[in-house]
Amino acid sequence: MSQYDVVVIGSGPGGYVAAIHSAQSGLKTAIVEREPTERLGGTCLLRGCIPTKAMLHTADMLETLKKGDQIGVMANDVALDMAKMQAYKGRVVQKNAGGVSYLMKKNKIDVHLGHGRLAGKGKVSVEKADGKKETLSTKNVILATGSTCFHLPFIDMSPERVLDSDAILEMEEVPEHLVVIGAGAVGTEFASVFLRYGSKVTLIEMAPAVLPSEDHEVSAEAEKSFKKQGMTVLTSSRVTDVKADAAGVKMVVETKKGDKTSSQTIEASHLLVAAGRAPRTQDIGAKGTRLKINERGVVEVDEFMRTGEPGVYAIGDIVDTPWLAHVASKEGILAVDHIAGKNPRPINYRLVPMCTYCSPEVASVGLSERAAKEAGYDVKTGVFPFSAIGKAAILNKTEGFVKIVADKKYDELLGLHIIGPKATELITEGTLAMELESTIEELLMTIHPHPTLAEAVAEAAHAAMGHAIHI
Amino acid sequence: MRSEVVMPQMGESVTEGTVTAWLKEIGDVVERDEPLFEITTDKVDAEVPSPIAGVLVERLAKVGDTVEINTVVAVLDTEAKAGEVPAAAPESAAKAAASTVASTGAASGARTSGATATALAEAPTPSRGGVPSREELRRTRSTPLVRRIAQEHGIADLSQIDGSGLSGRVTKADIMAFIESGAHERAQGTNGSTGRIAQPSRPAPASPGLAPGERDHFEPMGPQRAAIAEHMIRSRATSAHAHTIHEIDFSAVFAARKRMKAEFEERGVKLTFTAFMVKAVADALRAFPVVNASLDGDQLLYRGDINVGVAVALEASLIVPVVRNVDELSLLGIARSINDLAERARTKRLKPDEVRGGTFTLSNHGIFGPEFGVPIINQPQTAIISTGAIKKRVVVDQKTDAIMVRPTAIFCMSFDHRTIDGATADKFLAHIRQTLEGWE
Ligand SMILES: Cc1cc2nc3c(=O)[nH]c(=O)nc-3n(C[C@H](O)[C@H](O)[C@H](O)COP(=O)(O)OP(=O)(O)OC[C@H]3O[C@@H](n4cnc5c(N)ncnc54)[C@H](O)[C@@H]3O)c2cc1C
Numbered sequence: 001m002s003q004y005d006v007v008v009i010g011s012g013p014g015g016y017v018a019a020i021h022s023a024q025s026g027l028k029t030a031i032v033e034r035e036p037t038e039r040l041g042g043t044c045l046l047r048g049c050i051p052t053k054a055m056l057h058t059a060d061m062l063e064t065l066k067k068g069d070q071i072g073v074m075a076n077d078v079a080l081d082m083a084k085m086q087a088y089k090g091r092v093v094q095k096n097a098g099g100v101s102y103l104m105k106k107n108k109i110d111v112h113l114g115h116g117r118l119a120g121k122g123k124v125s126v127e128k129a130d131g132k133k134e135t136l137s138t139k140n141v142i143l144a145t146g147s148t149c150f151h152l153p154f155i156d157m158s159p160e161r162v163l164d165s166d167a168i169l170e171m172e173e174v175p176e177h178l179v180v181i182g183a184g185a186v187g188t189e190f191a192s193v194f195l196r197y198g199s200k201v202t203l204i205e206m207a208p209a210v211l212p213s214e215d216h217e218v219s220a221e222a223e224k225s226f227k228k229q230g231m232t233v234l235t236s237s238r239v240t241d242v243k244a245d246a247a248g249v250k251m252v253v254e255t256k257k258g259d260k261t262s263s264q265t266i267e268a269s270h271l272l273v274a275a276g277r278a279p280r281t282q283d284i285g286a287k288g289t290r291l292k293i294n295e296r297g298v299v300e301v302d303e304f305m306r307t308g309e310p311g312v313y314a315i316g317d318i319v320d321t322p323w324l325a326h327v328a329s330k331e332g333i334l335a336v337d338h339i340a341g342k343n344p345r346p347i348n349y350r351l352v353p354m355c356t357y358c359s360p361e362v363a364s365v366g367l368s369e370r371a372a373k374e375a376g377y378d379v380k381t382g383v384f385p386f387s388a389i390g391k392a393a394i395l396n397k398t399e400g401f402v403k404i405v406a407d408k409k410y411d412e413l414l415g416l417h418i419i420g421p422k423a424t425e426l427i428t429e430g431t432l433a434m435e436l437e438s439t440i441e442e443l444l445m446t447i448h449p450h451p452t453l454a455e456a457v458a459e460a461a462h463a464a465m466g467h468a469i470h471i
Numbered sequence: 472m473r474s475e476v477v478m479p480q481m482g483e484s485v486t487e488g489t490v491t492a493w494l495k496e497i498g499d500v501v502e503r504d505e506p507l508f509e510i511t512t513d514k515v516d517a518e519v520p521s522p523i524a525g526v527l528v529e530r531l532a533k534v535g536d537t538v539e540i541n542t543v544v545a546v547l548d549t550e551a552k553a554g555e556v557p558a559a560a561p562e563s564a565a566k567a568a569a570s571t572v573a574s575t576g577a578a579s580g581a582r583t584s585g586a587t588a589t590a591l592a593e594a595p596t597p598s599r600g601g602v603p604s605r606e607e608l609r610r611t612r613s614t615p616l617v618r619r620i621a622q623e624h625g626i627a628d629l630s631q632i633d634g635s636g637l638s639g640r641v642t643k644a645d646i647m648a649f650i651e652s653g654a655h656e657r658a659q660g661t662n663g664s665t666g667r668i669a670q671p672s673r674p675a676p677a678s679p680g681l682a683p684g685e686r687d688h689f690e691p692m693g694p695q696r697a698a699i700a701e702h703m704i705r706s707r708a709t710s711a712h713a714h715t716i717h718e719i720d721f722s723a724v725f726a727a728r729k730r731m732k733a734e735f736e737e738r739g740v741k742l743t744f745t746a747f748m749v750k751a752v753a754d755a756l757r758a759f760p761v762v763n764a765s766l767d768g769d770q771l772l773y774r775g776d777i778n779v780g781v782a783v784a785l786e787a788s789l790i791v792p793v794v795r796n797v798d799e800l801s802l803l804g805i806a807r808s809i810n811d812l813a814e815r816a817r818t819k820r821l822k823p824d825e826v827r828g829g830t831f832t833l834s835n836h837g838i839f840g841p842e843f844g845v846p847i848i849n850q851p852q853t854a855i856i857s858t859g860a861i862k863k864r865v866v867v868d869q870k871t872d873a874i875m876v877r878p879t880a881i882f883c884m885s886f887d888h889r890t891i892d893g894a895t896a897d898k899f900l901a902h903i904r905q906t907l908e909g910w911e
Pocket of ligand 1: 010011014032035043045052145147283315317323324325355
C-alpha cells in the first residue's frame with residue numbers, strides 16, 4: 001500500500017487541477033474517480049461546460065448561416081443534423097477527457113477508478129465497480145466530489161419527457177416545444193440553444209427577472225432579447241404540477257402579478273428542470289469525522305478550504321462558493337498550496353467572473369449597481385451599447401451593452417457587467433483590472449485596439465466619467 | 472441616512488481649499504443649495520452650498536483646515552430632525568474616524584500634492600546596485616486605488632504600511648486598516664518628513680526678524696493674501712516695469728452715461744464708468760495686439776482672445792475676475808458682465824476659472840479718490856492700467872487757451888519694457904483717451 005501526500009476524490013475541474021498542482025508541487029498524489037470508464041473531467045467536462053458549449057457552437061453557427069443572406073453569404077437550406085451534432089459533441093468531450101488522462105500520466109498521478117470515501121484518519125477507501133475495495137493511505141485528502149442535478153420533489157423525472165441537464169444533453173431530436181424551469185445560467189443556456197435549433201421555447205422563472213443574480217439592467221435586457229427572439233418568458237411564475245405521458249407534458253403554471261396569482265396549463269413536448277444543483281456529499285464517509293455538512297449538503301470550510309477534520313480539504317461544488325468550474329480549480333490550487341505550506345492568499349470571491357452562455361451572452365464580475373449601493377458605496381455607473389461599436393456592427397450583433405459600476409469617491413471599479421457578443425471573453429479585462437485594484441481611469445487610459453468589441457469596455461469607462469466618445 | 476459632503480472641486484486648477492467659516496451649527500437643518508461653509512483658495516473665496524438637504528451632524532474640518540478636494544468635510548443626516556444628532560452606526564463611525572483623519576491629516580500634510588505622493592510612492596528604495604528587487608517594486612508600486620487613497624490622506628510613504636498583497640504589496644484593505652488604526656496620524660506627528668512635503672521654493676521675502684511685543688499679535692496670512700504677496704514680488708522680479716501717465720477728459724463719457732443710464736437700467740444693468748473704460752481698453756487692445764501679448768522665454772505670444780481682468784477690492788484682499796472676449800461685447804454686454812462678476816466676487820460666488828485667462832488688467836480704484844496709482848503687472852500679462860478718481864479739474868484747451876472745468880481722470884499704465892516701449896504704450900493710452908473723450 002502506497003503512502004500518498006495528497007489523495008483527491010473527484011476528477012472535475014476542482015479535483016484534477018488540484019491533483020496536477022499537487023504533483024507539480026512535489027507531493028505524491030492520487031486521484032479517485034467513480035465514473036465507470038476512465039472518463040476524467042467531472043461534470044464540467046462530461047455534462048456541463050464543455051458539451052453545452054459544443055451544442056451552443058452549433059446553435060451559433062446555425063444562426064449565423066441563417067442570417068448569412070443579410071451579409072451576403074447565401075447558404076441555402078441550412079439545417080441541423082442532431083445526430084452529427086451529437087457526434088461532434090462526443091468528440092469534443094472525449095478529446096478533453098483524454099487530455100485529462102494524459103495530464104495525470106504526465107504528472108505521475110495515480111488514478112484509482114471507483115467510489116472514494118474517507119475511511120478513518122489518513123485513509124481513503126476506494127470501492128471499485130466490481131465491488132472490490134482498496135484502501136489508500138494519505139496525509140491529506142481533498143474532497144472534490146462536485147454536484148448533481150437538483151430535482152424538484154413534486155416532479156417525476158421521466159427519461160423521455162421530463163429531463164434534467166444531464167438527460168437533455170443526449171437528445172436525439174429537437175423538441176417541438178421545450179419548457180424550461182429556471183432562468184439561471186443552465187436554464188437560459190439550454191433555452192437559447194434549443195430556440196435556435198428550432199424548438200418553441202417557454203422559460204419559467206420564480207424570481208421576478210431572468211438571470212436574477214445579475215445586475216437589474218442586464219436581466220431586463222436579456223429578457224427583452226429572449227422575447228424578441230421568440231421565446232415565451234414567464235417570470236414570477238412557478239410550476240405547481242406536472243403530468244407526463246408518452247404524448248407529452250402538461251403542467252400548471254402560477255404567475256404572480258402584484259397581489260394577484262393567475263394560473264394556466266401549458267402543454268409541451270418536453271420539460272427541462274434546471275432549478276439548480278445539489279452537492280454530492282451523501283456518501284463520502286463523513287460519518288465519524290469532524291466534517292461539518294449543513295442541511296443543504298454543503299461542506300463548511302475556512303478561507304484555505306480546510307474542513308473541520310484535520311488534513312481534509314473540500315473544494316468546488318460541495319462548498320458554499322460560486323459553483324463554477326474556474327472557482328473549483330482556483331480552490332483546488334489554494335488547498336494544495338496550503339497543504340504544501342506555501343502561505344497562499346485566500347480567494348477574493350468578489351472577483352469571480354460569472355458567465356452565462358445564453359444568447360446574447362452575459363458576464364459579470366464584482367458588484368451589481370444595487371449590491372454596490374447596499375454595500376454603502378456612493379455609486380456611479382457608465383453604460384455603453386454595442387450598437388455604437390463598429391466591430392459589433394460588422395459581426396451583425398449589436399444587442400446589449402457594457403455597464404461599469406464604480407465608487408464615486410475614488411473611482412474604484414466595483415463591477416463590470418456585460419451583455420452582448422463575446423461577453424464571456426470580454427469580462428476578463430474587468431476581472432484583471434479589479435484584481436489589480438484599478439480605478440476607472442486605468443481602464444480608460446488603456447489603449448483598446450480598433451475595431452474590437454473590447455472598445456465597449458473603454459467606452460463604458462468614458463461614460464462613467466461622463467464623457468463617452470462615440471455616442 | 473448619513474450622507475457625506477466633500478470639499479468641492481472649485482475649478483480645474485484648484486486642488487484644495489481652506490475652510491474659513493462654518494455657516495451652520497451641528498444640529499442645524501440645511502436646505503439643499505443652502506450655503507454650508509466658506510472656503511478660500513488661492514484664487515477665490517467661495518461659499519459652498521450643501522449638495523443635499525438634511526441635518527448637519529458632523530463637521531470634519533475645523534476653520535483653518537486646508538483640505539484637498541473630494542475629502543469629506545461634513546456629514547448630513549437626511550432623515551434626522553432639527554437638533555437631532557444621531558450617533559454614527561459602528562460602521563459609519565469607523566468611516567467617520569477615517570474621514571476625520573483625512574481632514575486633519577490633510578491639514579497638517581496639506582501640501583502633499585498628488586504628484587509628489589505618487590512620485591514618492593513610486594520611488595522604490597534601491598537595493599543591490601540601485602536596481603530595486605521585484606519585491607520592492609511591487610511593494611512600493613502598489614495599486615492605482617491605493618495610490619489614490621494615499622493621495623487623499625496625504626500618505627506619501629507606502630512602505631510604512633504592512634502589505635498583504637503579492638510580495639507584500641499594499642492593498643486597499645491594508646491602507647484602510649492603516650488609516651483607521653490612526654497609525655497614519657501618529658506617523659505624521661512623530662515624523663515630520665512623512666506626509667509633509669516642502670513647499671515649492673518661492674522667492675523668499677527677506678524676513679525682518681520681528682520681535683513681537685506684548686501688545687502685538689500674529690494672524691495667519693490666509694491663502695489669498697499669500698498668493699497676492701507672492702505674485703507681486705514675482706512680477707516685480709520678472710517684468711521691467713515702466714510707466715506712462717495720461718489725463719483723460721470724461722465729459723463725453725458723462726454725457727453718454729447720462730443719456731444711456733435709464734435705458735440700461737430698464738434692462739436691469741447698472742452702467743458704470745468701468746464699463747466705458749473696459750470698452751475703450753478692448754478697442755485699444757485690438758488696435759495694438761502687442762499690448763495683449765505675453766512674453767514666453769524669448770518669444771512673444773500674441774493672444775487671440777481679448778480677456779480683460781477687472782480688479783475688485785474685497786474686504787481683506789483683491790480679486791481680478793476676467794471679462795472674456797470683451798472685444799465681441801457691446802457696452803451693454805460689458806456692463807452686464809462686470810456687474811455680475813463684481814457682485815459675485817463680493818458675495819464669494821465666483822468660480823476659480825473665472826479669475827483665470829486674463830490678457831490685460833484694468834484696476835479702477837478711482838472710487839477711493841486717489842489722483843492716480845502705479846500698478847504692478849499681473850503676470851504673465853504685458854501691461855496694466857490703474858485709474859485715478861474722476862474729479863473736476865481745471866483744464867486748459869490746447870487750441871484756444873481757454874480755461875475750463877472738466878471731469879477728468881488720470882490713468883497710469885505700467886508696461887513691461889521688455890516687450891513694449893514708451894511710444895507704443897503712449898499710443899495705446901492715447902487710443903483709449905480718444906475713445907473716451909470722443910464718446911458718442
Ligand atoms: C449544464 C451545465 C453547464 C455548466 N456550464 C458551466 C460553464 O460554462 N462554466 C463554468 O464555470 N461552470 C459551468 N458549470 C458548472 C461546473 O460544471 C461545475 O461548477 C464544476 O464542474 C464543479 O467542479 P467540481 O470539481 O467541484 O465537481 P464536478 O465537476 O462535479 O466533478 C466531481 C467529480 O467527482 C466524481 N465523484 C463524485 N463523488 C465521488 C466519489 N465518492 N468518489 C469518486 N469520485 C466521485 C464525479 O463523478 C465527478 O466526476 C456547468 C454545469 C452544468 C450542469
